[in-house]
Amino acid sequence: MADENISDLIEHYLKEILAENEQVKIRRSEIAGLFDVVPSQINYVINTRFTIQNGYIVESKRGGGGYIRIEKVHLLDDIDVLNSLIAAIGNKLSKRDSETIVQTLYNNELINRREVSIILAAIDKDAIDLNNSDLTDIMRANIMVSILNRLRYER
Amino acid sequence: MADENISDLIEHYLKEILAENEQVKIRRSEIAGLFDVVPSQINYVINTRFTIQNGYIVESKRGGGGYIRIEKVHLLDDIDVLNSLIAAIGNKLSKRDSETIVQTLYNNELINRREVSIILAAIDKDAIDLNNSDLTDIMRANIMVSILNRLRYER
DNA sequence: AATTCTTTGACTAATATTGACTATTATTAT
DNA sequence: ATAATAATAGTCAATATTAGTCAAAGAATT
Structure with missing residues (x-):
């Protein structure tokens, strides 16, 4: 000490x-x-x-x-799903995979319908498009990981 | 304080x-x-x-x-305000302004605390950073407008 | 010896405060 | 009526007051 x-x-x-x-x-x-x-x-x-x-x-x-x-902040007890999703994303995320993830979150009752809608809006192709599909996938991964991290705790 | x-x-x-x-x-x-x-x-x-x-x-x-x-002004009473909000965003949005807007949405009971959290995660600087602050502000504006438009139909 | 962690400081960024100057509107004097 | 003056608010740039970034140097650990 x-x-x-x-x-x-x-x-x-x-x-x-x-x-x-x-x-x-x-x-x-x-x-x-x-x-x-x-x-x-x-x-x-x-x-x-x-x-x-x-x-x-x-x-x-x-x-x-x-x-x-x-x-x-209080980290949620059961965040295994979130941790493995974050680990699986890596640094790029396709539109299709992102939709699968959102569906998984919903199935696990980690988010509700409204939250599904908000998250899909946030990673919407037109919103984050950069005339470069690689960059778009990187952006989508970043945003998704950021959201998943936020879901790990409650204030 | x-x-x-x-x-x-x-x-x-x-x-x-x-x-x-x-x-x-x-x-x-x-x-x-x-x-x-x-x-x-x-x-x-x-x-x-x-x-x-x-x-x-x-x-x-x-x-x-x-x-x-x-x-x-009351966002709930007046759909035009949502439009002027979107107009005010334009094509660039600073971190500070985005936080202000999210707070206003919360104050007007258009979103709850959890949704505040999710939206802030989606437009977080580190999430959407591209080593180019202009692009970051553009991206933040796009995502925010996308979410605002979604909220129109979600309530 | 190599690697990782800590400490330092120069430079940058964001926000707040101030005051000189400008613009607009109301009132008064001619 | 018109012009001059007074009474407001607005703009903008300079300065002050904070915190953030980053890379280099130093210390500790492996």
């Missing part, structure tokens, strides 16, 4: 607050000053230790009164 | 009034005086927080007896 690096210390400091609060809102330079590190190290700590995989959502604002807010 | 910037404070002040009234009519210099800022900051607050994307329309008059009036 005594040989922790500073990033670990900052991590623990924030997690102590999060043990008693749903979220923590900081001013980046303040925390940096508290631990005597450059401000960008706070970003490093956040990017390596407060990811969505760990159950944290981070949001921030620049400018006067700017802040970084870290929120703890 | 105590460390908000002044623009946020002015925004909340006006929205508190709007919570109980359909509209609020102010004298710019009065509000500026109340918060001890230059008058043009009131324009900044209005331009960034009371746009049609936010679900407000603003009208004003100069000269003696001049005023600024902010009025809430």
Whole structure:
């Protein structure tokens, strides 16, 4: 414990607050000053230790009164389906495969009819078309993975 | 909450009034005086927080007896507003504006919290990023319009 | 020795604040 | 009526105040 690096210390400091609060809102330079590190190290700590995989959502604002807010979210218990879908997608996704995935989500009662509709609109061919079918498939994969990741937790 | 910037404070002040009234009519210099800022900051607050994307329309008059009036619009009552929203998006949409629009959809009960989450995931910067911020904004606009059009038939 | 993780800082991006200048409308004086 | 003046709001660019990115250097681990 005594040989922790500073990033670990900052991590623990924030997690102590999060043990008693749903979220923590900081001013980046303040925390940096508290631990005597450059401000960008706070970003490093956040990017390596407060990811969505760990159950944290981070949001921030620049400018006067700017802040970084870290929120703890509850990861759903049964996310095997989501994990395997994400793993299966890779970096390209055809229209046909995307429809299969949406159907799977619906069959597993992970999404309802309205949500099916919204997701299909988001990955609609005309919406994400780029005159380049490879790029379109990449875009479709990215969007789908982003949505699947979002479905893994509830706020 | 105590460390908000002044623009946020002015925004909340006006929205508190709007919570109980359909509209609020102010004298710019009065509000500026109340918060001890230059008058043009009131324009900044209005331009960034009371746009049609936010679900407000603003009208004003100069000269003696001049005023600024902010009025809430209701997406549900008025399908035209959905059209003007789509028109306002045009062919490019920033991350900030997109978040504003999604929030407005939620405020107007056109979508629920989960749907907010899904839509934000679909237009997330990292999801649709192409190492070209112009293209990202175009993509975000396309996806958003596609979803808005879908919502038209989904309620 | 190689690899991975941490630390640093220069540069970039986003947002807020300010004030000089402009535009519009109302009121007063001629 | 018309012109001058007063009383408003609008625009825009400069500056201030934050946070984000990225790559290089250093430290720790394998």
